[in-house]
């Protein structure tokens with residue numbers, strides 16, 4: 001097979017890239033090791049920045065989003081038994097959208113296939129080759145339905161997530177990883193119950209952080225700060241509900257319901273620099289991951305491919321390589337701001353139990369929350385980062 005851009009991974013980054021390239025008349029083929037059903041049903045992050053929703057709508061894949069997404073004016077910060085609303089609509093005239101990543105993936109897969117786009121699901125043994133210099137032809141090798149296959153392309157886009165093959169294929173010494181692991185994890189549930197508020201509640205509590213999110217009027221997505229090595233077997237549904245209720249005590253009543261799904265999310269920050277080598281470009285989680293407290297994961301992936309699609313367009317239309325040369329630097333400026341914000345939200349809201357400075361840090365966190373909720377300048381700073389920094 002031959003194509004202009006070979007894309008590894010059918011997540012939001014790979015699919016959106018393929019979609020944007022198609023709109024610019026550029027061909028791509030996506031390969032993905034999971035099944036279509038798996039990609040469409042994996043529950044992931046649910047919060048979308050204002051401009052991402054706009055981009056989906058403007059590029060013709062926002063019909064269902066317009067009908068089904070929940071549009072939020074802001075978020076609540078809860079501490080000292082009180083919930084404080086940060087009203088983004090009032091502060092910065094922006095909204096955020098609740099629309100699960102799996103819905104974005106479902107919409108993009110359907111749209112790409114309808115337009116004749118090529119996606120190969122359930123491939124095995126993917127590897128990327130000959131992307132180093134200008135001599136060779138970048139090649140993606142894999143097995144599909146038991147048969148060895150090869151895609152020859154002008155460029156490879158590695159959109160295959162944190163555990164994918166693309167990042168480890170960058171030559172040793174050509175890149176550096178910046179890592180930060182946090183001393184806690186999130187235990188998340190999806191439940192058949194009404195969320196306690198119309199919008200999200202980020203709750204600071206002496207027993208640990210809790211987040212009250214949602215997927216619908218009768219569908220809650222709720223998270224608890226737990227130990228990073230927490231054993232999920234120790235958490236019966238009743239124990240999860242008791243702990244969520246405790247951490248929301250005095251703020252809102254919490255209705256219980258059937259738990260549909262339960263899992264633990266690791267908390268880690270990671271950045272690859274640069275996000276490119278030769279004609280292999282990384283985008284999304286293959287290059288960087290954030291702790292979920294800032295709700296940035298999918299949004300940063302979308303920002304990467306927006307920059308990358310424009311760079312490819314300039315190359316194929318005008319042989320202009322400037323955008324490709326600056327892709328990594330341009331993407332990383334936004335990535336690091338997303339990292340900074342995600343780290344900041346995480347350190348403000350999570351309890352560190354024990355240690356020399358635990359007492360001081362608790363008081364300092366409460367002062368920070370009080371400051372953010374009480375100062376218009378600080379509220380705006382949170383709002384503009386949360387709802388999405390401007391795109392150029």
Ligand code: PHB
Nearest residue numbers: 045046047213292293295
């Ligand atoms: C979610 O709804 O899954 C969600 C929302 C906001 C976050 C993290 C997760 O910060």
